[in-house]
Amino acid sequence: MNAPALAMDALAGAVAALPRDRLTPQRLAALEHLRAHGLPTTRLEDWKYTDLTPAIEISNRWLAAKREPVLAESVAAKIAEVRTNIDAHWLVIANGIIDGQALADAADDGFDVRLLSAGDAQLGFDAPLADFNTALLRDGLRITVLPGATPRKPIGLLLIDETVADAEVVQARIEIEIGANATASFVEYHLSSGSAGHFSNVVTNLALADHARADYVRLQRRSLDHTQTNRLFVAQARDSILNHCAFDLGGQMIRNDLHIDIAGPGASSVFNGLYLGGSGQHIDNHTRIDHRVGPATSRQEYRGVLTANARCIWNGKAIVHAGADGTDAEQANHNLLLSRGAEIDAKPELEIYADEVKCSHGTTVGQLDETALFYLRSRGIGHDDAVQILTRAFAASIVGKISVDTLNEIIGSMVEGRLGVLIEAGNK
Amino acid sequence: MLEINNLKARIGTTEILRGVTLTVNAGEVHAIMGPNGSGKSTLAQVIAGHEDFVVTDGTITFDGRDLLELKPEERAREGIFLGFQYPVEIPGVNNAYLLKAAVNARRKHRGLSEIDAFEFLKLAKEKMAMLDMDPKFLNRGVNEGFSGGEKKRNEILQMAMLEPKLAILDETDSGLDIDALRAVAAGINGLRDPNRAIILVTHYQRLLDYVEPDQVHVLSEGRIARSGDKSLAVELETKGYDWVREAASA
Numbered sequence: 060m061n062a063p064a065l066a067m068d069a070l071a072g073a074v075a076a077l078p079r080d081r082l083t084p085q086r087l088a089a090l091e092h093l094r095a096h097g098l099p100t101t102r103l104e105d106w107k108y109t110d111l112t113p114a115i116e117i118s119n120r121w122l123a124a125k126r127e128p129v130l131a132e133s134v135a136a137k138i139a140e141v142r143t144n145i146d147a148h149w150l151v152i153a154n155g156i157i158d159g160q161a162l163a164d165a166a167d168d169g170f171d172v173r174l175l176s177a178g179d180a181q182l183g184f185d186a187p188l189a190d191f192n193t194a195l196l197r198d199g200l201r202i203t204v205l206p207g208a209t210p211r212k213p214i215g216l217l218l219i220d221e222t223v224a225d226a227e228v229v230q231a232r233i234e235i236e237i238g239a240n241a242t243a244s245f246v247e248y249h250l251s252s253g254s255a256g257h258f259s260n261v262v263t264n265l266a267l268a269d270h271a272r273a274d275y276v277r278l279q280r281r282s283l284d285h286t287q288t289n290r291l292f293v294a295q296a297r298d299s300i301l302n303h304c305a306f307d308l309g310g311q312m313i314r315n316d317l318h319i320d321i322a323g324p325g326a327s328s329v330f331n332g333l334y335l336g337g338s339g340q341h342i343d344n345h346t347r348i349d350h351r352v353g354p355a356t357s358r359q360e361y362r363g364v365l366t367a368n369a370r371c372i373w374n375g376k377a378i379v380h381a382g383a384d385g386t387d388a389e390q391a392n393h394n395l396l397l398s399r400g401a402e403i404d405a406k407p408e409l410e411i412y413a414d415e416v417k418c419s420h421g422t423t424v425g426q427l428d429e430t431a432l433f434y435l436r437s438r439g440i441g442h443d444d445a446v447q448i449l450t451r452a453f454a455a456s457i458v459g460k461i462s463v464d465t466l467n468e469i470i471g472s473m474v475e476g477r478l479g480v481l482i483e484a485g486n487k
Numbered sequence: 488m489l490e491i492n493n494l495k496a497r498i499g500t501t502e503i504l505r506g507v508t509l510t511v512n513a514g515e516v517h518a519i520m521g522p523n524g525s526g527k528s529t530l531a532q533v534i535a536g537h538e539d540f541v542v543t544d545g546t547i548t549f550d551g552r553d554l555l556e557l558k559p560e561e562r563a564r565e566g567i568f569l570g571f572q573y574p575v576e577i578p579g580v581n582n583a584y585l586l587k588a589a590v591n592a593r594r595k596h597r598g599l600s601e602i603d604a605f606e607f608l609k610l611a612k613e614k615m616a617m618l619d620m621d622p623k624f625l626n627r628g629v630n631e632g633f634s635g636g637e638k639k640r641n642e643i644l645q646m647a648m649l650e651p652k653l654a655i656l657d658e659t660d661s662g663l664d665i666d667a668l669r670a671v672a673a674g675i676n677g678l679r680d681p682n683r684a685i686i687l688v689t690h691y692q693r694l695l696d697y698v699e700p701d702q703v704h705v706l707s708e709g710r711i712a713r714s715g716d717k718s719l720a721v722e723l724e725t726k727g728y729d730w731v732r733e734a735a736s737a
Contacts, residue, residue, distance in 0.1 A: 433538070439592030452578065
């Protein structure tokens with residue numbers, strides 16, 4: 060069976076219908092690039108396990124309907140709730156619409172926020188999904204953390220979508236630059252309220268200047284019928300530090316690409332993640348780190364808990380380029396399968412072209428430790444509670460790696476809550 | 488309190504217990520000794536309800552209840568405690584959390600309310616002092632990175648907090664230096680009570696110098712080959728297990 064193709068003529072119509080502004084030439088160029096290359100198919104090694112057909116079908120329905128984006132009223136309450144629960148400078152993109160008021164409210168705390176259309180951002184052509192994003196982009200955010208600055212609070216990026224009609228497609232784009240010697244933390248929060256046929260395509264670029272540091276948490280809690288592709292590209296200069304921690308607690312079809320490029324010696328990159336998969340969920344995490352120069356270190360640990368018929372993918376690629384001597388790279392991926400119907404495809408990939416390097420990887424897939432289970436039960440703890448306790452402990456090791464202190468507790472309780480639901484559903 | 492009658496059990500296709508009969512009354516301390524592979528640990532685990540072992544024959548009753556019908560957690564709530572030979576490390580599960588959850592599971596079963604947080608901490612610190620344990624252990628992962636001796640003390644701490652009716656201690660003395668052995672023995676002696684029974688599973692007589700048993704049984708090839716008072720342990724120490732084996736087959 061042939062995968063459906065994106066309706067290019069309808070897409071061209073949608074691009075032409077967008078208001079003309081400084082982004083227009085880039086939208087048109089991206090459209091042509093996408094027309095030439097198309098969206099990835101499962102014939103590509105990197106897309107072997109994730110079929111974009113649902114995303115394409117939603118896109119074609121949405122293009123045919125020619126709808127203007129609308130903001131559902133119920134979204135406001137959710138945004139207010141997020142603001143109450145997590146203290147951050149919140150920037151909100153709701154159904155692709157940037158909240159101008161939130162932009163204006165962004166406090167004077169060592170960083171600057173503008174619309175992409177207000178500047179001369181070059182959005183580049185590096186991946187078909189990024190082209191798709193550029194072509195249909197209404198507008199995006201450009202965040203600049205000033206050199207030497209340390210914002211007191213995290214910068215919150217709230218991506219919230221609510222489908223008000225049969226199909227909705229949302230493109231979100233965020234460009235972040237952290238100036239030399241600056242330190243900033245971010246929480247990228249993906250939320251939605253449920254309704255069928257939603258596809259969001261998020262593209263973020265993060266550039267760390269010399270000695271800059273970013274503590275970055277991505278929290279994905281989309282509804283269980285949400286389709287999403289999300290890409291973060293990080294460029295690291297000399298002595299920069301990245302601490303990234305990702306949580307996938309929702310979504311139906313989720314594909315994340317995290318690509319880190321180490322171009323300066325002395326850089327350190329830590330990226331961890333936790334994915335919790337339940338009935339009908341497909342969560343694909345692809346990470347890639349390019350060590351272009353040494354010495355530099357990277358540490359990666361992803362963990363997954365899979366129940367019911369969940370399908371998850373972890374693919375961790377590390378490329379140590381020729382001359383990147385002094386590279387020290389470790390990657391690990393551990394999976395807990397709580398049901399027979401769950402499936403994980405775990406694939407570490409190391410490509411080493413330098414001589415003096417230290418690289419390691421480890422992958423495990425397993426069930427709960429029966430001895431530990433018996434130990435807890437022999438202390439009077441019921442079987443189901445013991446399963447909960449051990450599973451939480453497995454997940455807690457990633458929660459413990461969050462480097463934004465104020466988020467530890469709230470994300471910990473979200474993880475526990477989601478695990479509780481997944482395990483209980485699995486016991487029925 | 489505990490009546491075991493002609494108990495047979497296997498793991499996979501290997502028969503390990505071949506007809507064990509044993510009665511333990513409240514207030515008594517029994518020692519079960521025997522060479523490696525005689526079935527001592529299996530007996531302890533079968534009483535606690537380990538599901539890897541299949542009971543093929545015989546009965547176990549506890550205070551008149553058929554124990555074999557109960558799940559491990561139900562046995563624990565009824566008042567059975569197994570001190571593990573190899574206590575399990577559970578990273579990410581806080582020691583205090585486990586202790587509290589275990590205490591509350593037993594309290595709930597007895598129709599009591601959950602233990603007050605302040606009361607719990609006071610009690611735990613009291614018992615830890617008796618066992619010469621640093622209170623910091625409460626906030627560490629269960630047995631995570633504990634030395635052999637610390638793990639065994641932690642087992643005794645759990646026992647002391649849970650106040651079981653029947654405590655089975657599986658090789659609790661193995662791998663302990665003399666200070667740890669004394670602390671553990673003090674912990675066990677502190678729990679001797681007319682309403683409680685204790686079964687010590689041990690390979691050596693050493694622990695019995697500190698915790699004096701009322702009865703000693705020698706397990707050999709899945710059966711109790713000999714029973715006697717504490718002098719049997721002394722006799723074993725000098726004559727070795729071969730003596731029992733020969734006597735049994737004679």
